[in-house]
Amino acid sequence: MTEQEKRFFEKIEEASKENPIVRIGAAGDFITGLLKRAFTNEKGGTDANMWGYMAAVLTGVSVLVATKEVPDVIIADIIKDPRFMPMFKLETKKGNFWMGDKLNRLLCDGPISAWDAVILNYKNNGGDVTGLSPQKYVENNAKNMGKNIKLWNNQHNPYEEISSAKNTYGSVRKLLEPYKLEPTEYHMAFALALGNIIPACEKVFPKELNCFDMAIETMMFVAHME
DSSP states (O other): OOHHHHHHHHHHHHHHTTOTHHHHHHHHHHHHHHHHHHTBOTTSOBOHHHHHHHHHHHHHHHHHHHHHHSOGGGGHHHHTSTTOOOOEEEEOSSOEEEEOHHHHHHHTSSTTOHHHHHHHHHHHTTOOOTTOOSHHHHHHHHHHTTSOOOBTTTTBOHHHHHHHHHHHHHHHHHHTGGGOOOTTTHHHHHHHHHHHHHHHHHTTSOTTSOHHHHHHHHHHHHHTBO
16 A cells, blocks of 8 residues: 555544544445446446446445344344344245345435435435335335346346355455445445446436436345345
8 A cells, every 4th residue: 555545544534533424435436436447448438337237236235245244233223123024035946035124224224224325425416316215116126036037127137147246246345445444334335336326327328228227126136135
């Protein structure tokens, strides 16, 4: 690490003592740029289709990883609820899926959810959040689990690609170590990056494609995959 990089991370660490969102936002910006460079050719052209898809997939993976790493005390309010559903595995012919209220809280139902982080940066980057709610995506996802589907405008088979996606997540996560993220912050950093990338993709995607829908559907499906 260069001296300039050391000073950069020292400033982030100092600023994060009063406002943790500083390090999460910085990590999200790093992920945004890292993925863009991965899908940019020598002439400077970016494959927005793969940029957006990979951001959505990695955000989904990060949510499931968070269910194993985030202490239960973080969601103690719902654990005390007699209706609380613990994590369980749904086995299907196509693959296994994880379900439970802890995953729901980290994915789309709470102040540290991936949904809220995506919406935050999507709005900050000019996206229209009027009327947006996770409910329809949750319902559609429940109908699709275990079915023979393809994600991202019918381009990607999640059952064939999940192993590779998890390996990629592990590689990116190692690069995030200098940001000193807490277990509650990794999935938020990836979601903030997704909130940056969706508006950028919308500018170049064909008008008939709903990039936001494609990203959230992908994120939610992958977040449940074993």
